[in-house]
Amino acid sequence: MSSVKVAVRVRPFNAREVSRECDGIIEMDGNTTIITNPKQINDNIKSFNFDYSYWSIEVLLTVKASPDSGDQVLVTVTASPDSGDQVLVTHRRPSLPSQERVYQDIGVEMLDHAFQGYNVCIFAYGQTGAGKSYTMMGKAEHDQEGIIPRICRNLFQRVSNSNDIDAQISVEVSYMEIYCERVRDLLNPKNKSHLRVREHPLLGPYVEDLSKMAVTSYEDIRDLMDQGNKARTVAATNMNETSSRSHAVFTIIFAQKTCDPVSGVETEKVSKISLVDLAGSERADSTGAKGTRLKEGANINKSLTTLGKVISALAEVASKKKKKAEFIPYRDSVLTWLLRENLGGNSKTAMVAALSPADINYDETLSTLRYADRAKQIMCKAVVNEDANAKMIRELREEISRLRDLLKAEGVQVEEDGSVIYSNDRHKAQELRNNAMNQSCTEETVNANPAEPPSAKAAVHQLQVNEKIMAELNETWEEKLRKTDDMTFTPHLVNLNEDPSMSECLIYYIKEGITRVGSAEANIPQDIQLIGLHIYNEHCIFENREGVVMLFPNEGALWLRIDLKKEMEKRLENMEEQFRKEKEERKKEYEKERQNYEARIDALQKQVEEQSMTMSMYSSYTNTEELNTEDDIYSNPLFEGEVPWTERDYQLAATCFQKWRFHQFTSLRDDLWGNAVFLKEANAISVELKKKVQFQFTLMTHTMYSPLPADLLSSASSSSDEDEEDALHPTSRTVVAVEVQDLKNGATHYWSIEKLRARGVGQYHQM
Ligand code: ADP
Ligand code: MG
Numbered sequence: 001m002s003s004v005k006v007a008v009r010v011r012p013f014n015a016r017e018v019s020r021e022c023d024g025i026i027e028m029d030g031n032t033t034i035i036t037n038p039k040q041i042n043d044n045i046k047s048f049n050f051d052y053s054y055w056s057i058e059v060l061l062t063v064k065a066s067p068d069s070g071d072q073v074l075v076t077v078t079a080s081p082d083s084g085d086q087v088l089v090t091h092r093r094p095s096l097p098s099q100e101r102v103y104q105d106i107g108v109e110m111l112d113h114a115f116q117g118y119n120v121c122i123f124a125y126g127q128t129g130a131g132k133s134y135t136m137m138g139k140a141e142h143d144q145e146g147i148i149p150r151i152c153r154n155l156f157q158r159v160s161n162s163n164d165i166d167a168q169i170s171v172e173v174s175y176m177e178i179y180c181e182r183v184r185d186l187l188n189p190k191n192k193s194h195l196r197v198r199e200h201p202l203l204g205p206y207v208e209d210l211s212k213m214a215v216t217s218y219e220d221i222r223d224l225m226d227q228g229n230k231a232r233t234v235a236a237t238n239m240n241e242t243s244s245r246s247h248a249v250f251t252i253i254f255a256q257k258t259c260d261p262v263s264g265v266e267t268e269k270v271s272k273i274s275l276v277d278l279a280g281s282e283r284a285d286s287t288g289a290k291g292t293r294l295k296e297g298a299n300i301n302k303s304l305t306t307l308g309k310v311i312s313a314l315a316e317v318a319s320k321k322k323k324k325a326e327f328i329p330y331r332d333s334v335l336t337w338l339l340r341e342n343l344g345g346n347s348k349t350a351m352v353a354a355l356s357p358a359d360i361n362y363d364e365t366l367s368t369l370r371y372a373d374r375a376k377q378i379m380c381k382a383v384v385n386e387d388a389n390a391k392m393i394r395e396l397r398e399e400i401s402r403l404r405d406l407l408k409a410e411g412v413q414v415e416e417d418g419s420v421i422y423s424n425d426r427h428k429a430q431e432l433r434n435n436a437m438n439q440s441c442t443e444e445t446v447n448a449n450p451a452e453p454p455s456a457k458a459a460v461h462q463l464q465v466n467e468k469i470m471a472e473l474n475e476t477w478e479e480k481l482r483k484t485d486d487m488t489f490t491p492h493l494v495n496l497n498e499d500p501s502m503s504e505c506l507i508y509y510i511k512e513g514i515t516r517v518g519s520a521e522a523n524i525p526q527d528i529q530l531i532g533l534h535i536y537n538e539h540c541i542f543e544n545r546e547g548v549v550m551l552f553p554n555e556g557a558l559w560l561r562i563d564l565k566k567e568m569e570k571r572l573e574n575m576e577e578q579f580r581k582e583k584e585e586r587k588k589e590y591e592k593e594r595q596n597y598e599a600r601i602d603a604l605q606k607q608v609e610e611q612s613m614t615m616s617m618y619s620s621y622t623n624t625e626e627l628n629t630e631d632d633i634y635s636n637p638l639f640e641g642e643v644p645w646t647e648r649d650y651q652l653a654a655t656c657f658q659k660w661r662f663h664q665f666t667s668l669r670d671d672l673w674g675n676a677v678f679l680k681e682a683n684a685i686s687v688e689l690k691k692k693v694q695f696q697f698t699l700m701t702h703t704m705y706s707p708l709p710a711d712l713l714s715s716a717s718s719s720s721d722e723d724e725e726d727a728l729h730p731t732s733r734t735v736v737a738v739e740v741q742d743l744k745n746g747a748t749h750y751w752s753i754e755k756l757r758a759r760g761v762g763q764y765h766q767m
Contacts, residue, residue: 700750
């Protein structure tokens with residue numbers, strides 16, 4: 001039994017925190033981390049102990065400036081000259097401990113365990129921007145690489161330095177992303193759809209069809225890693241910064257086969273190294289009053305909240321508060337399900353909690369420290385995975401033959417190629433029934449307890465799954481290596497989509513032989529079908545002869561070299577220019593309006609003054625005392641009956657009203673605030689239902705030249721009299737509308753707020 005190793009790491013202040021002049025609230029003294037509550041004077045200090053504490057902030061030494069100090073230290077004066085008599089001088093020390101320090105403490109120990117044949121896991125936790133990815137992946141620059149590249153490089157270094165020449169080493173890597181409880185293969189962008197997570201009675205949870213790439217050198221891994229990181233970034237840009245909301249899991253399967261020279265007995269040790277960059281923890285708080293009850297939040301956080309629950313439950317088991325370990329909710333999320341062994345099971349596990357040093361992040365930082373504090377209580381029971389593969393293959397073989405026998409007894413025969421033969425009609429009928437039943441059947445079929453007699457359909461299915469796994473396990477490492485080479489080094493074309501903003505990371509492979517490029521309309525089917533203004537039905541042909549690719553353009557086919565970046569910049573510039581012009585125009589218009597109003601108000605003022613003048617003149621002609629009685633007011637000719645409004649009076653009143661109406665932007669703000677929750681819900685439901693539809697607010701202005709549709713306008717006015725409304729808004733009317741982007745069909749619709757609010761779950765379904 002060993003406990004989870006926990007490290008805390010404070011990153012330097014970032015530009016935002018510096019510009020906001022944030023105070024530091026974290027202190028570290030040896031292995032003790034102290035956090036100060038900036039908002040509370042009393043009871044404001046909490047302290048925690050962890051296995052490792054990393055302080056990466058430049059140490060600020062406060063010293064009195066001594067002009068005659070001859071020391072050659074690099075100093076920066078941070079106080080302004082008028083800050084009083086005390087001048088603060090900061091002394092910069094190189095930031096220690098660096099990436100190397102973290103690796104030496106945590107990475108090396110974990111790699112040692114991997115060589116011994118243990119499963120290992122390192123995961124990084126913390127709010128977005130706290131340094132998780134920096135810790136796990138780091139940057140490509142010298143000395144900035146994170147734990148993952150260092151472990152990979154070191155692994156191969158150690159293998160090549162090893163004296164054990166008889167040892168056979170095999171390394172396979174996979175890289176996946178979990179977002180909204182779905183798994184995406186980062187090493188195989190061809191595989192666009194999400195992968196299924198299954199559980200096998202013998203193998204436990206696994207991701208079906210996840211690419212496992214065989215590698216022979218650090219450079220191989222680095223290339224795959226770069227490819228995966230790129231796929232991750234591309235997806236993140238397409239889906240509004242998902243990378244902070246998704247979990248990235250990099251897995252290395254490291255197997256060492258040795259042969260005892262004396263006995264000739266072969267043993268194989270296998271270690272699974274799981275390196276996990278978790279989603280930003282700030283969204284994990286489902287109890288927070290930030291509207292996280294919304295489905296989007298709930299789903300994105302499912303893995304992270306469940307991880308929290310699992311860690312808490314395991315901590316309770318360890319501290320004997322809870323007796324049974326059975327109630328650990330591993331199965332409640334994809335992440336915890338897949339990492340089950342790493343959390344309190346067969347694994348050596350370490351966690352790095354990434355922290356911001358700044359006072360503005362106090363709440364998140366404290367919650368990260370508490371999380372880390374719980375994690376360190378978890379006990380894991382790691383065992384060396386010796387001959388796990390051989391054992392697995394044996395067990396699988398037994399399971400397969402058991403299932404075959406069972407089916408045979410039922411009159412069902414499964415051929416080598418997976419086809420099923422039924423020897424009597426009763427089973428055909430049964431099969432039809434099962435088919436109907438199994439339409440809604442998911443992973444549960446695979447989860448079926450092997451001790452229970454499965455239905456024929458389930459047994460056939462189970463058999464097929466087993467044989468697939470078996471084939472994978474039996475595949476020699478050389479075969480796997482060849483596949484990886486094929487995938488990685490097949491010549492390919494990247495991102496040919498004509499609209500760069502629509503591009504997913506499209507990769508078209510140029511296979512051996514002929515690859516035709518053209519449009520869908522071509523008579524001969526085209527291998528790569530493109531849509532675009534200049535794309536001919538049969539545009540060109542690639543010929544790949546043993547890795548040498550030749551391009552043969554068809555007659556007249558255009559080959560423009562478009563510099564996408566330049567193109568985008570040009571468009572951006574144009575848009576900025578247009579925006580600037582429109583702003584200028586608006587300003588002029590506004591200025592004109594303003595002058596207009598001021599003139600009118602002046603006129604109004606003048607008139608009021610004239611009237612009061614008339615009044616006072618009138619009163620000076622009459623008896624003042626009499627005028628003070630009510631009767632006299634009514635007999636006053638100025639107030640006779642209803643006050644008659646002159647044309648000018650009407651005009652002035654209308655102007656005032658208009659002016660008031662033009663301040664309607666405050667009501668726009670109310671519309672935005674009041675309906676944000678519906679918008680968020682709509683987006684959440686869209687994600688939940690896997691609709692490629694996005695909702696966002698937009699402001700639309702009704703003008704004579706760009707009239708708004710009636711349903712949008714009606715939301716702007718409660719009056720049915722259009723003319724009257726138009727008269728009140730002589731220039732324009734602006735409403736809050738909802739832009740509905742149908743990404744699948746490339747269409748954009750505009751909805752009124754009312755429509756958004758009226759739409760229930762059912763209608764989103766039909767979208
Ligand atoms: P996260 O993955 O937690 O959202 P990142 O790892 O992307 O955060 O870190 C945010 C920024 O802070 C990055 O620019 C990163 O380079 C920088 N950073 C994080 N940790 C450190 C550190 N220990 N030393 C220097 N820079 C860091
Ligand atoms: Mg990150």
